[in-house]
Amino acid sequence: MKSSIKKPSLDKGIVVTTIKELYELHPEGLTDAVVLEAAKDPINPLHTHGGFDWDLKRAAEEHWLHHARSLIHMVRSEVRIHNTQTTVGSLVVVSHRPTVHQHVEDVIDTQLWVKEQITRIEKQAFSVLGQAKLMGEEDFYKAEFSQMAERITS
Numbered sequence: 001m002k003s004s005i006k007k008p009s010l011d012k013g014i015v016v017t018t019i020k021e022l023y024e025l026h027p028e029g030l031t032d033a034v035v036l037e038a039a040k041d042p043i044n045p046l047h048t049h050g051g052f053d054w055d056l057k058r059a060a061e062e063h064w065l066h067h068a069r070s071l072i073h074m075v076r077s078e079v080r081i082h083n084t085q086t087t088v089g090s091l092v093v094v095s096h097r098p099t100v101h102q103h104v105e106d107v108i109d110t111q112l113w114v115k116e117q118i119t120r121i122e123k124q125a126f127s128v129l130g131q132a133k134l135m136g137e138e139d140f141y142k143a144e145f146s147q148m149a150e151r152i153t154s
Helices: 012-025 032-040 045-049 056-072 111-135 138-153
Strands: 076-081 084-089 091-094 097-103
Touching: 012 032, 012 045, 032 045, 111 138
Parallel strands: none
Antiparallel strands: 076 084, 091 097
């Protein structure tokens, strides 16, 4: 028998507004437990727009899949990348097959993997620069990134 409960909806604008309102009510610190408790209330916007799945069977399955992924990520390997020994997840997701994990040594030398890593690092760099801009430190971080790029390419 199919559930009559609709799949969860996620509206970022509503979520951000509601989380900010919750924080005002809990200035000592907002916890995930506080957010969940608020979302359980059917009149709270997080209940219908927070991405919560109130179908317990479906939610349990999603939770178990998430837990299974975390177990997969526990497997670690030592790899050498450009003369640097580092520990990485042994089983990694490749973007063109997002639910399939492959051994890192099978994908690490592929151009696709390298491009994905560069894209991931670039996204992180832009995120850091955005935060630096808010703090008025953008020029300092741009100089740091430039120096890092020189070290990497030399």
